[in-house]
Amino acid sequence: MNLTVENILLALKAAGEETRIRILALFRSGELTVTELVTVLRQSQPRISRHLRLLCEAGLLERHREGTWIFYRLNESGEKAKLVKSLMEYIPYSDQMLQHDQERLLEVKKEREKKAAQYFQENAANWDKIRSLYVPEQQVEAYLLDVTRDLEVNDLLDVGTGTGRMLELFKNRAKHGVGIDLSREMLAIARSHLEKQDIAHMQVRQGDMYDLALKDECMDLVIFHQVLHFADDALAAIKETARILRKGGRVLIVDFMPHDMEKLREDYAHRRLGFSIDEVNDWCMVSGLSILSNEIMRGSELDIAIWTASKE
Numbered sequence: 001m002n003l004t005v006e007n008i009l010l011a012l013k014a015a016g017e018e019t020r021i022r023i024l025a026l027f028r029s030g031e032l033t034v035t036e037l038v039t040v041l042r043q044s045q046p047r048i049s050r051h052l053r054l055l056c057e058a059g060l061l062e063r064h065r066e067g068t069w070i071f072y073r074l075n076e077s078g079e080k081a082k083l084v085k086s087l088m089e090y091i092p093y094s095d096q097m098l099q100h101d102q103e104r105l106l107e108v109k110k111e112r113e114k115k116a117a118q119y120f121q122e123n124a125a126n127w128d129k130i131r132s133l134y135v136p137e138q139q140v141e142a143y144l145l146d147v148t149r150d151l152e153v154n155d156l157l158d159v160g161t162g163t164g165r166m167l168e169l170f171k172n173r174a175k176h177g178v179g180i181d182l183s184r185e186m187l188a189i190a191r192s193h194l195e196k197q198d199i200a201h202m203q204v205r206q207g208d209m210y211d212l213a214l215k216d217e218c219m220d221l222v223i224f225h226q227v228l229h230f231a232d233d234a235l236a237a238i239k240e241t242a243r244i245l246r247k248g249g250r251v252l253i254v255d256f257m258p259h260d261m262e263k264l265r266e267d268y269a270h271r272r273l274g275f276s277i278d279e280v281n282d283w284c285m286v287s288g289l290s291i292l293s294n295e296i297m298r299g300s301e302l303d304i305a306i307w308t309a310s311k312e
């Protein structure tokens with residue numbers, strides 16, 4: 001669909017207000033909830049919700065509900081996406097007020113990360129029991145080995161390795177492997193698992209999925225096993241992965257299908273309640289990866305999806 005004069009006027013009117021420009025500027029780095037925006041901008045929830053509604057109606061933002069949370073993000077589909085992209089380029093991010101907002105947003109994100117990190121710190125020792133809750137684990141693992149059987153894996157990266165289970169699983173398939181994780185407690189357990197089993201060609205180290213500190217095109221296989229539902233900005237993590245993948249390399253993403261088990265937010269520090277097949281497919285495609293397959297596995301309470309993508 002082409003843009004009409006009416007579309008453009010609506011979008012410019014929506015963007016032409018101070019708080020709404022501040023809101024748009026904050027969406028530069030991923031999706032946000034109303035509560036997060038209220039905390040950053042220190043305005044009442046009804047006011048922020050009204051601004052968000054106008055930005056959505058004008059096609060600048062998209063919203064999606066998950067349980068009791070509503071996420072907003074920049075519109076990334078269709079003709080309006082081009083308009084959003086151009087508008088975002090004109091925002092003066094070095095402006096003092098916008099910089100201040102960005103700093104407050106970083107504080108909010110840090111606070112949330114602290115909560116998740118605390119959860120993993122407290123649960124590191126029990127993780128091997130927790131990780132298999134609700135999930136057809138053996139079936140998933142057999143599939144991961146099978147879907148990569150034709151791939152020569154010199155270098156493997158396991159993102160958010162936790163206790164290192166994916167490194168163990170691929171020990172006979174990869175010549176070298178690295179697992180990165182933010183949590184030192186999880187890494188300590190992963191190290192001891194690898195040592196006990198004499199797996200010397202796999203290592204773990206502290207690292208962040210948004211900034212892998214690896215050179216371009218150095219990995220053949222990257223795995224995200226039950227990690228993306230913690231991410232603020234899954235797209236940024238997938239883009240960073242695409243950067244470090246060799247041509248012909250593959251990404252495996254294992255995560256929940258959309259669900260409504262809100263308690264996973266409180267009890268397990270999840271941010272997202274699963275992902276639709278299309279959502280992750282779109283992120284891969286935007287990052288320059290081609291989807292090879294989508295596999296769905298039904299669990300007792302939660303369903304799992306496995307996305308396999310490759311870099312052409």
Ligand SMILES: C[S@@+](CC[C@H](N)C(=O)[O-])C[C@H]1O[C@@H](n2cnc3c(N)ncnc32)[C@H](O)[C@@H]1O
Nearest residue numbers: 120131160161162181182183186208209225226
């Ligand atoms: C649910 S656990 C999954 C661990 C492992 N992949 C498995 O399946 O057993 C998620 C892991 O992601 C890690 N994590 C969360 N955010 C991260 C980030 N930004 N960078 C790297 N690791 C992260 C957590 O510390 C945690 O160990």
